[in-house]
């Protein structure tokens with residue numbers, strides 16, 4: 001039985017967190033690991049909305065921390081599935097930090113997480129196809145293939161020779 005196709009907007013998820021003292025280091029900045037944990041949860045919720053299944057985190061692409069996030073800031077994490085493959089989905093995350101009293105808001109992180117859908121016995125299972133609609137969703141959908149090849153090569157799951165779309169970025173035929 002084929003699975004019903006889904007739109008990216010169906011997996012759209014927004015999560016807010018308030019940075020409390022227990023989330024910070026001795027400089028009163030949010031600890032990176034805490035943010036990665038919140039991002040993992042937001043991304044997992046998004047992946048589960050797409051798959052309607054239990055998902056496990058398979059990989060996290062490089063995450064850079066552009067600005068320190070301060071105690072008392074409000075974090076907004078937006079997550080959306082960019083593309084579904086066979087049993088895995090890629091989720092794009094955008095993170096903002098906001099100082100509510102001043103109204104200052106800045107982008108702090110962008111990242112891609114990959115989740116794999118599993119059944120009750122932890123066996124991998126197929127996920128619904130994703131249909132991109134907007135120009136931004138189509139860009140993310142197209143780029144997802146190259147990002148997948150890069151992470152699978154780095155994770156030792158794909159031979160570089162098989163990463164044809166990724167190689168095409170560097171070598172013109």
Ligand SMILES: CCCCCCCCCCCCCCCC(=O)SCCNC(=O)CCNC(=O)[C@H](O)C(C)(C)COP(=O)(O)OP(=O)(O)OC[C@H]1O[C@@H](n2cnc3c(N)ncnc32)[C@H](O)[C@@H]1OP(=O)(O)O
Nearest residue numbers: 044045048049052056057058059085086087088114116155
């Ligand atoms: C219904 C609505 C509910 C809403 C309600 C929300 C509730 C919201 C609760 C939140 C809850 C938090 C949830 C946190 C989620 C954890 O924190 S999970 C804990 C951390 N993660 C783990 O423990 C996973 C451990 N790893 C594994 O189990 C296995 O390695 C995996 C990921 C299942 C892959 O298994 P495998 O045997 O290597 O499988 P293999 O057949 O080679 O590949 C399967 C797929 O994985 C992909 N894959 C494998 N390795 C990688 C890699 N390194 N990178 C990328 N992809 C990979 C493959 O490409 C393949 O994808 P497809 O080509 O099929 O699309």
